[in-house]
Every structure is written in structure tokens, then in C-alpha cells.
Amino acid sequence: QKEVEQNSGPLSVPEGAIASLNCTYSDRGSQSFFWYRQYSGKSPELIMSIYSNGDKEDGRFTAQLNKASQYVSLLIRDSQPSDSATYLCAVNAEGYSTLTFGKGTMLLVSP
Amino acid sequence: ETGVTQSPTHLIKTRGQQVTLRCSSQSGHNTVSWYQQALGQGPQFIFQYYREEENGRGNFPPRFSGLQFPNYSSELNVNALELDDSALYLCASSSKLTGGNSPLHFGNGTRLTVT
Numbered sequence: 001q002k003e004v005e006q007n008s009g010p011l012s013v014p015e016g017a018i019a020s021l022n023c024t025y026s027d028r029g030s031q032s033f034f035w036y037r038q039y040s041g042k043s044p045e046l047i048m049s050i051y052s053n054g055d056k057e058d059g060r061f062t063a064q065l066n067k068a069s070q071y072v073s074l075l076i077r078d079s080q081p082s083d084s085a086t087y088l089c090a091v092n093a094e095g096y097s098t099l100t101f102g103k104g105t106m107l108l109v110s111p
Numbered sequence: 112e113t114g115v116t117q118s119p120t121h122l123i124k125t126r127g128q129q130v131t132l133r134c135s136s137q138s139g140h141n142t143v144s145w146y147q148q149a150l151g152q153g154p155q156f157i158f159q160y161y162r163e164e165e166n167g168r169g170n171f172p173p174r175f176s177g178l179q180f181p182n183y184s185s186e187l188n189v190n191a192l193e194l195d196d197s198a199l200y201l202c203a204s205s206s207k208l209t210g211g212n213s214p215l216h217f218g219n220g221t222r223l224t225v226t
Contacts, residue, residue: 004153034214043201043220044154088153098144098167099215101153 002027006089006102014110019076021105023089026070030091033065033072038086038104048074079109115218117202123224124192132187132221136204142166143185144215145177146201154201160185189223197225 003026013019021035032051036044050056050063050072062075072091076083086104116135124130136143142161146154156169160179174190183204189196199222203215 032214041222043199043217046214046216049214090153098156098159098169099146099154100156103151103153 002030002091002093002100004089004091004100004102006087006105008103009106010108011105012108012110013079015079015081017079017109019079019083019107019109021074021076021087021089021107023072023074023102024070025072025089025091025100027091027093027100028067028070029093030067030070032092033063034090034099035061035063035072035074036088036090036101037083038088040085044088076107079107081109081111083107084109115202115204115216117200117218117221119221120219121222121224123226126192126194126225128192129188129190130192130223132189132200132202132223134185134187134202134204134218136183136185136202137216140204140206141183142205143179143183144203144205145185145187146203146217147171148199148201148220149195150198157187192225194225197223199223 005024035048038044048063050065056063060077064073088104089102090099118133144159145157148154158168159166163179176188178186199220201220202218
């Protein structure tokens with residue numbers, strides 16, 4: 001049974017702070033890792049993908065992957081109230097385009 | 112380039128009824144995947160269609176079935192609706208030619224409420 005674990009939160013941070021979201025996964029065969037943002041009542045929106053160990057930066061977002069520890073994280077710098085949403089971690093195995101999702105972490109950024 | 116579109120946006124059905132949800136894939140994409148997202152949960156994989164055939168299935172009963180058409184659009188059918196089928200149903204398209212590591216981009220979803 002492939003599992004993806006996330007703290008459900010809510011994670012509360014003040015505006016301008018760094019938000020750190022974490023995710024662990026059980027399947028060592030996982031090769032691709034994604035972070036989706038989901039606003040209430042909306043569908044998930046892809047914000048980051050990462051495929052190799054290390055950091056990947058895109059604007060205010062940094063994804064970090066450690067395959068040995070089966071751990072992936074998302075850092076959001078200079079958090080804005082508009083970042084308030086649920087962040088879903090998703091993984092898939094090599095050659096498969098199906099994703100296993102965590103339950104998501106709710107992020108609340110207060111002005 | 113048009114993205115993934117789903118219809119209807121919202122739907123209310125009664126327990127025991129049947130429902131059909133529709134999805135038009137993104138231009139150039141030949142694979143369609145369906146996910147169910149219950150309230151407070153992450154999306155769960157239902158099944159995937161490639162070239163009009165089912166190409167993988169999650170842990171869902173046979174009353175969840177699908178179709179893919181020659182233009183790669185797809186339908187999700189659910190028979191004998193149960194209250195627990197109330198959820199957001201998400202469709203995503205992708206291209207097998209790009210391999211399995213391409214990110215999935217979802218449509219806006221269909222919110223199904225079963226009463």
C-alpha cells in the first residue's frame with residue numbers, strides 16, 4: 001500500500017514569514033514528486049515538481065527532495081495571505097502517470 | 112491550447128441513481144485519469160484510460176466505470192449511487208509519449224452531492 005503522509009495542520013504563519021510544508025512517502029520506487037495548491041472549493045493546481053535529490057527553486061517556492069529519507073518539502077518565502085490554501089503532496093513511480101496524494105496541509109497566512 | 116474541461120460543474124443526485132460525468136482532454140493528450148476527492152481528503156485514483164481502454168484502476172468497485180472516445184474525451188459513470196460517493200470528481204489528461212513522469216493538470220472538477 002503506497003502512502004503519502006502530511007500533517008493536516010492548519011499551519012499558521014504571519015505574512016512575510018517562511019512557511020515549511022512537509023511530506024513523507026512509503027514507496028521507495030517513487031520517482032516524481034509534486035506539490036499542488038488547492039483553494040477551498042477549487043481543483044488542485046500544480047505549483048512545483050521535483051525529480052532528483054536536492055532543492056528546486058521557482059520564485060518564492062522551493063521544493064526539497066531527499067529520497068534516502070523518503071521526504072519531500074515545500075518552502076514558501078515571504079508568505080502572503082493569498083497563499084492560504086491546502087497544499088497537497090503527490091508522488092508517482094517510474095513509468096506510471098497515476099499519482100498518490102497525501103491528505104494535504106492547510107496553510108493560513110495572517111496579515 | 113485549451114486545458115481540461117469538465118461538465119457539469121455541480122450535480123445533485125439521489126441514492127441509487129446513476130450519474131455520468133464528462134471530461135474533454137487537453138489538446139494533444141491521449142490519456143485521461145479520473146480521481147475522487149472526498150471532503151478533507153486528498154484525491155484518490157479511480158482509473159485511467161489510454162486509447163479507449165482502461166489502463167489502470169484504483170481501489171474502486173465495478174459500479175465505477177468509464178469510457179474514452181476516439182477524440183480522447185472521457186466519461187465517468189457511477190451506478191447505484193451511495194451517500195459516500197459525494198465528492199469532487201477530478202479529471203486530468205496527459206500524454207503517454209512523455210512518459211509517466213509528466214505532471215498532471217486537473218480540470219475544474221465536478222462536485223457531486225448524493226442525498
